[in-house]
Amino acid sequence: MDGAAEVADARVRAPGSVQSVDRALDVLETLAGSDAPMGVGEVAELTGLPQGTAHRLLRSLQARGYVRHDISRKYSVGSAALRLGEAAQRSLARTARPYLNELVALSGETANLAVLEGDDVVYVAQVPSPHTLRMFAEVGRHVPPHSTAVGKVLLAALPQERAIGLVRRTGLPRYTEHTITRVADFTAELERTRERGWAADEGEQEIGVRCVAVPVGEGRKVTAALSLSGPAERFAGSAEPGLVEQMVAVAQAFAASLAGAEARAATGPA
Known part of the structure; x- marks a missing residue:
């Protein structure tokens, strides 16, 4: 199991947590646990999110600088982090x-x-x-x-x-x-x-x-x-x-x- 998969398996949901925040953090933690940029499908698979949801979260995080999108159309943690x-x-x-x-x-x-x-x-x-x-x-x-x-x-x-x-x-x-x-x-x-x-x-x-x-x-x-x-x-x-x-x-x-x-x-x- 790679680092990103271990992050995915280790998530803990706090009582009363906000789902959208949890999901955005799931995406960030998954990217942070990977040694290489990841495609939308990979992020969706490891987080358990629908691919459309993963894509929207990635685009939102990209707009704030927390995720970067490279020429290979893959994502990694951005400089704002x-x-x-x-x-x-x-x-x-x-x-x-x-x-x-x-x-x-x-x-x-x-x-x-x-x-x-x-x-x-x-x-x-x-x-x-x-x-x-x-x-x-x-x-x-x-x-x-x-x-x-x-x-x-x-x-x-x-x-x-x-x-x-x-x-x-x-x-x-x-x-x-x-x-x-x-x-x-x-x-x-x-x-x-x-x-x-x-x-x-x-x-x-x-x-x-x-x-x-x-x-x-x-x-x-x-x-x-x-x-x-x-x-x-x-x-x-x-x-x-x-x-x-x-x-x-x-x-x-x-x-x-x-x-x-x-x-x-x-x-x-x-």
Whole structure:
């Protein structure tokens, strides 16, 4: 099952929801879950909508810039959706701040929040280590997922075919002697990440830097990754006793706060 089909299967209808809004969001989420532009028929099939309804919704979304129509007469997510994504990232970063502070307090190292945007990992928030010698990933920086702990966690949450398709598109460029550069090896690394629930970067992006990351959310509902990074000479990473377990607890609390906010919004007054 591809990403778009999984989005279609995962829909939840809130009590009292507005059908036209639900349908428009179904269309957007289906396009967002696809790695390629889609025709009207494909959108209709995956959303379960009549083809005429799907076409009207696509044209309305196109008029507002949320959907684009290319020369092959297929549709994909439009540039207007970027504004929503940027606003969502700012909101996520604000909510994450106390949890990032907690990670720094328990480890003394730099804490990061990252999300998957297209084929890249993007750092959306950071709380730096109090040490003079510390790691720094610029907020807004895009990095390839295969050489980072946060990237491994985020790709491990995707369907296997979609994750491997992503790294085949981007390639597996070597940054250090420790970077994973073979698809088979990276596939095995994703499987290890799924089994143990965390990922590590042992100097794979930059020599002398160690990082460990955990997912925010579970299964296909992972929305982001939290990580700690520091100089390898000081930071033991996943080998630090109890560190991964503490990080998982912080990530679970963060995920619960996000879920609670969504639930309150869904059940609040109209």
